Amino acid sequence: MSKAVTEVYFDFLCPYAWRGVELAGVLRQDGEAFALRHFSLVQGNHKENEKDVQWWLTDQPLGEGDRFQQQSLPAFLAAHAVREQGEEATWRFTLALFRAHHEHKKPLDEAAIGEAAQQAGLDLGAFTAAREAEAGLRASLRADLAEAHEIGVFGTPTFVRPDGSAAYFRLENLTRDAQEAREWWKLYGAVLDSPAGIATIKRAKRRPALKR
Amino acid sequence: MSKAVTEVYFDFLCPYAWRGVELAGVLRQDGEAFALRHFSLVQGNHKENEKDVQWWLTDQPLGEGDRFQQQSLPAFLAAHAVREQGEEATWRFTLALFRAHHEHKKPLDEAAIGEAAQQAGLDLGAFTAAREAEAGLRASLRADLAEAHEIGVFGTPTFVRPDGSAAYFRLENLTRDAQEAREWWKLYGAVLDSPAGIATIKRAKRRPALKR
Numbered sequence: 001m002s003k004a005v006t007e008v009y010f011d012f013l014c015p016y017a018w019r020g021v022e023l024a025g026v027l028r029q030d031g032e033a034f035a036l037r038h039f040s041l042v043q044g045n046h047k048e049n050e051k052d053v054q055w056w057l058t059d060q061p062l063g064e065g066d067r068f069q070q071q072s073l074p075a076f077l078a079a080h081a082v083r084e085q086g087e088e089a090t091w092r093f094t095l096a097l098f099r100a101h102h103e104h105k106k107p108l109d110e111a112a113i114g115e116a117a118q119q120a121g122l123d124l125g126a127f128t129a130a131r132e133a134e135a136g137l138r139a140s141l142r143a144d145l146a147e148a149h150e151i152g153v154f155g156t157p158t159f160v161r162p163d164g165s166a167a168y169f170r171l172e173n174l175t176r177d178a179q180e181a182r183e184w185w186k187l188y189g190a191v192l193d194s195p196a197g198i199a200t201i202k203r204a205k206r207r208p209a210l211k212r
Numbered sequence: 213m214s215k216a217v218t219e220v221y222f223d224f225l226c227p228y229a230w231r232g233v234e235l236a237g238v239l240r241q242d243g244e245a246f247a248l249r250h251f252s253l254v255q256g257n258h259k260e261n262e263k264d265v266q267w268w269l270t271d272q273p274l275g276e277g278d279r280f281q282q283q284s285l286p287a288f289l290a291a292h293a294v295r296e297q298g299e300e301a302t303w304r305f306t307l308a309l310f311r312a313h314h315e316h317k318k319p320l321d322e323a324a325i326g327e328a329a330q331q332a333g334l335d336l337g338a339f340t341a342a343r344e345a346e347a348g349l350r351a352s353l354r355a356d357l358a359e360a361h362e363i364g365v366f367g368t369p370t371f372v373r374p375d376g377s378a379a380y381f382r383l384e385n386l387t388r389d390a391q392e393a394r395e396w397w398k399l400y401g402a403v404l405d406s407p408a409g410i411a412t413i414k415r416a417k418r419r420p421a422l423k424r
Binding site: 016052053146149150151152153154155158160165166167168169170171172173175180183184187188190191192194195196197198199200201202203204205206207208209210 | 228264265358361362363364365366367370372377378379380381382383384385387392395396399400402403404406407408409410411412413414415416417418419420421422
């Protein structure tokens, strides 16, 4: 019997996604199963994509577009290149790259990808070769992006549970503590499973006082 | 010692706000204190109000604008006219008008306001007289709308707890059961109080399959 897996959709650009993937990483050590999937904020927020997907990140040349496009496409493709080295290697690489960018405040660039590959203990020769097979990586990324669209992912992290229920889960805080991670995850599940049919809980953000 | 009060911001147009005010109504009978406050979806979503509030519902003549504007302004003003008859009368009127529109699917119009006033057992003469003092009602509504803006209300219902924490709480389901209401409210509180710093839990909505 295969284990029920929760998918976590993320973009390396997003600090909330970083905290979500860290949470999933802690929970994995506890026996929960998570699969890493990609959602592109640049594509999701693109003005041509309001109704359907007209503009695909995977159709863009490397090195073009705004800063976020230029940072996220190579990071996604690199992560797909790691997949052939197995699930554990993919988690190590993903967390290392997230931490480089959001914890250690490094640019999300080629140097960060190279360092993350080393920290993850990848077979660097195989990784370099896999990155060169770019068409296949783009196809693999496109499959993630297409599924994310159909699920209705609009931000990261979004967790898609084995029963198909899915929600954006935005955390201001980071945990690497197993007990705490379990509690946060249980709360997320309680919201999704509540007979209230909770569609949204979203905090209001204070605005400057009005001239009245 | 005055009791700690949670404010619930709502618009009569909104079915989620209806369920939120019903929830608060059940919890009141259980000893929780809630105050009814107004937020206008028409004003909040107005294209001139993206940064600041340039367009106020309270500056609009009655009977102008789109259907939602024409329905919501008289309903808000009527609710302010009830306030002088006390808190219990205001709750009865508010729930009666919400139910007329969202449970019994009646238009949110003068007939519905009149019926709600009767069902709420208002002093109808005093209500009619209070409605005629329109300038004061508009000023009272404007105070609600201004505070809602400053709190950062963007949708209804938004509950603002005594400690200032506030979130939009969108429920698909209605309860009038005390035990259930307590559980749903406790879950809302658990999300806001979690050390995770939960900013948002928002369900993804499935989209049609893409041509790939």
